[in-house]
Amino acid sequence: MAHSETLHISTAGNTDILDLTTEVQRVVRSSAIETGQATVFVIGSTATISTIEFEPGLVNHDIRAALEKLAPEAGRYLHEETWHDDNGHSHVRATVMGPSVALPVVGGIVPLGTWQQIVLIDFDTRPRERRIIVTVVGD
């Protein structure tokens, strides 16, 4: 069996972190798959999907601070010089973290930890309308 749905999510950009857990669990339930795998994937090259403890300290400060070291907003990017753009750091962060997360499905749900949420992180420099593809395969 296989099931797919597209989520439409509005973001503020600039490392905005949004909790997708309720929506992903709803898609998994509506697939009626008991055992298998779910993939959560963001279309585009300036955003990522991961898991996090969704609390304000990590979400509004700590993740941002670490990624500023890896790919600072005010750094020099040939991407920006070539395309007269301002989101070189957004692309670099997204490529390093990847566009998706692979999740297990057991007993008809994704078995997350109590303080583990599935998130979209949008690194682009402006608000975006994102399409997130959730696919579920299994029995």
Place this chain on the structure above:
Amino acid sequence: MAHSETLHISTAGNTDILDLTTEVQRVVRSSAIETGQATVFVIGSTATISTIEFEPGLVNHDIRAALEKLAPEAGRYLHEETWHDDNGHSHVRATVMGPSVALPVVGGIVPLGTWQQIVLIDFDTRPRERRIIVTVVGD
């Protein structure tokens, strides 16, 4: 076909890196799936799954040194100030690396390189009992 098993792994925390390869290959064999995909996922928000050449230099020093630059143990984390906790760096490292790895299954096994092992890395600041979910789907 779909198959799932939970592995229970004791870690020392503090970027402890443990080789899961034998256990993951055992789960794949017991699924009897010849062609498909396996997902290895850790429950919790302070650990990750990846692959590595499992040798002491990388495992005990080099990975740790790089992650100290990205998210230093002694850095300032709002997560710690809010929750009177000491594992802000653990959360940041886990979110950047992600909670899982997606693997192919071909000929009834995961076709790894000779010097490529599947590992759990536990970033938390104390020993933990981890639950790792391995799911296999395919034919």
Place this chain on the structure above:
Amino acid sequence: MAHSETLHISTAGNTDILDLTTEVQRVVRSSAIETGQATVFVIGSTATISTIEFEPGLVNHDIRAALEKLAPEAGRYLHEETWHDDNGHSHVRATVMGPSVALPVVGGIVPLGTWQQIVLIDFDTRPRERRIIVTVVGD
């Protein structure tokens, strides 16, 4: 249904970034799977798979510059001291980014963004012949 193919790709090493999109879409089409998931995985512990806007600024400079901060080529690695090798940074970068990407399959293709390509990044310090495993599962 499940389908698997191996791609053979020659790289220049040294953070060479190669566009695999056409080949991955061809494998997905030849699977005849309409809805499901594809995994793209590189065998070996010094390379990664991700997505990127495949344009020269990011590909030839910006990704490289960020990873030089995380794991510099000229850094000190116990891996190199133990094995008289020169690719400690290659291993660290590969483990942090992971060996694979999980992708959705919808309508018989991987639904990528216009400026989002699937890439192999080879961090090793010499040209390599890489084997990439693409598996597709679904209906």
